[in-house]
Amino acid sequence: MHCPFCSAADTKVIDSRLVADGSQVRRRRECVSCSERFTTYETAELVMPRIVKQDGTREPFDEGKLRAGLTKALEKRPVSVENIEAALDRIKFRMRSTGEREMDSRIVGEEVMTELKELDQVAYVRFASVYRSFQDLNEFRAEIDKLSRDAIQSDSSKLADGSKPAEGSKPVDSSKPVKSTQED
Incomplete structure (x- = not known):
């Protein structure tokens, strides 16, 4: 990246951090020629088809x-x-x-x-x-x-609590009464 102060082509990254939601990288750069520091922001170019x-x-x-x-x-x-x-x-x-x-x-x-x-x-x-x-x-x-x-x-395909039944389990016919296994 060219230095915005002296237009030298050689700069070095001295710090990189993710910004906010992680879709952008903030880089702190230093010019090798004039030693000025500046910040750049990098985002991915997402091209739609x-x-x-x-x-x-x-x-x-x-x-x-x-x-x-x-x-x-x-x-x-x-x-x-x-x-x-x-x-x-x-x-x-x-x-x-x-x-x-x-x-x-x-x-x-x-x-x-x-x-x-x-x-x-x-x-x-x-x-x-x-x-x-x-x-x-x-x-x-x-x-x-x-x-x-x-x-x-x-x-x-969902149980009463909203979850899916276990693999291989059979659907329950809710029109038939359920037998209780506990005695009163």
Whole structure:
């Protein structure tokens, strides 16, 4: 790094520390030529993949479009701004973590649907109706039925305390009375 005082090319790092949430490194540097000290901050350059649209055109990732799509689906739904921002962060993290330079827009749409399914099922169906271009009521009904089956499966795979059953255990039929092993 060049010295900001004398423009010499040779500087040395005398101290490095993580800043705040660990996403930035603060470095104290000293110029070998003029002995002046200065501070630099280093962050990773996180590049989002380019989006390949269905017609084959490519465009830079636009967080505004992603936010607008989520916000539109969640309009007038009881979901906090914090939860929406967290969902956006998770989608962007998964997109970056692929390491791909380009990503199909359908993958982004599926990521949005995954997040909406967890945030709000009405918003999920609302988004799915546009994203998947539902043509009639039967397509809506099929998606809602699938959502209901998934919810029932998810609920039946959890115990009363919210934990998952042990590997290899059998589901309990709650409609049958349970025999007590203790005597009164």
